[in-house]
Amino acid sequence: MHTTPAPFPRIALVTGASGGIGRAVALRLAADGLAVAVHYAGNRAAAESTVADITAAGGRALAVGGDVADDAAMAAVFDTVEQEVGGLDVVVHTAGVMVLGPLADYPLDDFDRIVRTNLRGTFVVTQQAARRVRPGGAIVTFSTTVTRTAFPSYGPYVATKAAVEGMTMILARELRGRDITVNAVAPGPTTTPLFLEGKDEATLRGLAQAAPLERLGRPEDIAETVAFLAGPGRWVNGQTLFANGGLA
Template sequence: MTSTTERVAIVTGGSGGIGQASALRLAADGTAVVVHYNGSKERADETVTAITESGGRAVAAGGDIAEEPTATTLFDVAEREFGGVDVLVHTAGIMPLSPVAQLDLEVFDRVQRVNVRGTFIVDRLAAQRIRPGGAIINFSTSITRLQTPSYGAYAASKAAVEAISLILARELRGRDITVNTVAPGPTATALFLDGKSPELIEQIANNNPFRRLGTPKDIAETVAFLAGPARWVNGQTIFVNGGAA
């Protein structure tokens, strides 16, 4: 095991979109990063390479985050490679869209498995293994407030994530560990853009006062704040959406 005094983060879903941007941003602050992936090892390796070529430290680790052995391995890798874990950034999730009346129950169950069970598993491990002074950062969505049609299963899963986060923050009383949830608005990631026409994307972007979609880097700035200096922000859901309504 490598002994180190630097902060160490696990970023789930670190191979794409907001996860990748968060891993790069944390590394820029001097944090060592375990980059988790499920389906895209190549992109995770690209993230690791980008970090190491810039003088940082990172490793990739893969697997289904809704399975406890996979999640446990992430913490084991962080402790073996970097000496411990200070930050969990849990961005991994899925977002199939369908009106409630037409949604296949198997799809609904898969969304809850990945988004709710996955969060519960990694948060439980984080509560056991993150060092004092650490931070747990989960991900919800502004859709829980925007109430956009076709997002029923996804919004339901993310409302559960918010509830888990708020309760865990209080359960960790006396541990000096913050627990917060980031709730992005429409953000230009593959997950969001998939299946949407250019016209629809433009319409959604124009709903924002800035008249654009968010970017993964926009979201990563809030992650970096919560992962480091935001020691008095705890038990909160932070909407990062440029004022979308």
């Protein structure tokens, strides 16, 4: 006889969860007892691997795919999560791209790509989240510590993330009365493939020494911050939390 699985008490959607920070967030939220929708853009196999790790540990997860900047695709993702798991309480938008280069030589095609994924993608995902997250829920977007450190070659990337911060702060105020928190997390240098690409050992050593804790961040460090915002951090709202080991 077919039986419908009992609904989980809380349900999360994590975009960009096939690897890096997104995967760490998905695993951390699952460890806290949330059912997790593991979103991927192109790497379904990696997302399914994350799902397998969660289910092997006794959790519940499903993989959902789609372009974060495509409103129809993401509406379908949100529909799938609601239909398959029963609702949405937490949306964590980690998906993004980073293309570095000096402004004077930066290709417009790269600029358009980074704006589409990082800014439009955040808009599309948070718009759906604002419509669907249940009372008591949380929306978490992603910025970067480079909005403060202003490293050369990060101009277009930082421009998209500064815009994300502004949009996040305003959404927190627009959701007044809904009992939904909206915050941004701004990681410092973190050992993900996206961050490590193109950096030599000397550069990585220098970045590790820049923070008072004298190491690079780990995806699990960032996941802890997200778990706080998604769970007990109910009095933190409309903020950007810098998770960077003290990097000024």
